[in-house]
Amino acid sequence: MGRMAGNILHISKGEKKLLSNRMPVVAIDIGTNFIKLVHLQAKRRGHELLSYGTMPLPPGVIEEGAIVDPDVVIQAVKDLMKIEKIGIKNVVTAVSGTSVIIKKIKVPPMSENELIDAIQFEAGQYIPFDIEDVNLDFVVMETPNDQREADQMDVLLVAVTKEKMNELTTILSRAGLKVAVVDVDVFAIENAFGLNYTVSPDDTIALMDIGAGVTNINILEYGISAFTRDIYFGGMKYNEAIMQQLDVDYETAEKLKLGNETNGHSSAEVYDIINSVTNELSMEINRALEVFRGSSEAPITKIMLGGGCARMMGLDQALATNLETQVEIFNPFQTIRCNPKVFDPEYIEYMAPSAAVGVGLALRRFGDR
Numbered sequence: 001m002g003r004m005a006g007n008i009l010h011i012s013k014g015e016k017k018l019l020s021n022r023m024p025v026v027a028i029d030i031g032t033n034f035i036k037l038v039h040l041q042a043k044r045r046g047h048e049l050l051s052y053g054t055m056p057l058p059p060g061v062i063e064e065g066a067i068v069d070p071d072v073v074i075q076a077v078k079d080l081m082k083i084e085k086i087g088i089k090n091v092v093t094a095v096s097g098t099s100v101i102i103k104k105i106k107v108p109p110m111s112e113n114e115l116i117d118a119i120q121f122e123a124g125q126y127i128p129f130d131i132e133d134v135n136l137d138f139v140v141m142e143t144p145n146d147q148r149e150a151d152q153m154d155v156l157l158v159a160v161t162k163e164k165m166n167e168l169t170t171i172l173s174r175a176g177l178k179v180a181v182v183d184v185d186v187f188a189i190e191n192a193f194g195l196n197y198t199v200s201p202d203d204t205i206a207l208m209d210i211g212a213g214v215t216n217i218n219i220l221e222y223g224i225s226a227f228t229r230d231i232y233f234g235g236m237k238y239n240e241a242i243m244q245q246l247d248v249d250y251e252t253a254e255k256l257k258l259g260n261e262t263n264g265h266s267s268a269e270v271y272d273i274i275n276s277v278t279n280e281l282s283m284e285i286n287r288a289l290e291v292f293r294g295s296s297e298a299p300i301t302k303i304m305l306g307g308g309c310a311r312m313m314g315l316d317q318a319l320a321t322n323l324e325t326q327v328e329i330f331n332p333f334q335t336i337r338c339n340p341k342v343f344d345p346e347y348i349e350y351m352a353p354s355a356a357v358g359v360g361l362a363l364r365r366f367g368d369r
Ligand SMILES: Nc1ncnc2c1ncn2[C@@H]1O[C@H](COP(=O)(O)OP(=O)(O)OP(=O)(O)O)[C@@H](O)[C@H]1O
Pocket: 030, 031, 032, 033, 034, 035, 210, 211, 212, 213, 214, 215, 234, 235, 236, 254, 257, 258, 307, 308, 309, 310, 311, 312, 313, 354
């Protein structure tokens, strides 16, 4: 199973955990379009799904990752906890986008405690923020020996703006919750992938979560993260294009996008708009993949497609054609036991791609770092 990424809530020297890491946590993924709740139970023979729930957010509440209307988010989180009958107060959540900087750096071999000090001193040269304004964390990467320079350790440096951290902790505490772990979307999808899939070390896998506002990309080379990127381009772009070109409101645009209704417009009209947005999306993704290709020889073997947009009819095929790569739909529930008496298997299969971040978060334990 993939490594557990850091917890950017705090950086601390191997302190004794005050709270047991057996304390239960529930994952809250605050997306642009849906808040998602995932509760897993780790059992000896694997994980079991205890709860999975979603709560829609109206358009405009979150824009480019920024929470514009906190009260709506707080109420939605509360409602979701209530509907799912969750008594647990400790939550794992995540950040993404421009409030997060992830940099791979090389340092001489040292202990974790030495690294904590070194990172505090050296981070400034790697991140475009004032050190005072960010929370720092790091992950020592398990780079295979033959891929690593001698006497060097690969470290993933993670910085998140304090502004973003405060925004999240304030919102969740106002919803009556306590933040146990703050993770990063791209690490969460990596952990969800690690739980569900095994790959050969020769494979280079591009994990992609295409949500409503953001596309998260994490490319795994030799099984470890070689490149991450968040792009502010997602399913909402389809709605915007349909709204603008057909002069309809958001709800109608959403229905037209899902193909449920034509609202007096021909399906060919909608199809053309969808196609042109898909081409734009492909170009945005390709630009990111080009950056990766500039630093790696390895051809991308496969794209694992998650996020709500993975459900869009034909998007997997279109991306496969446009990006000249095999595309597979990401199922983060593949190895998780979902009791069919509680969860309708068809519903779980339908929802699966958009649960990638949530499942990754739900794998985290209290006090992880
Ligand atoms: N069947 C479908 N066809 C087309 N689009 C779909 C379908 N189902 C969901 N979507 C789209 O997926 C998007 C929501 O996906 P998701 O829940 O992953 O986003 P989010 O996590 O709320 O947003 P983000 O992660 O970008 O902040 C919406 O744009 C929605 O219209």
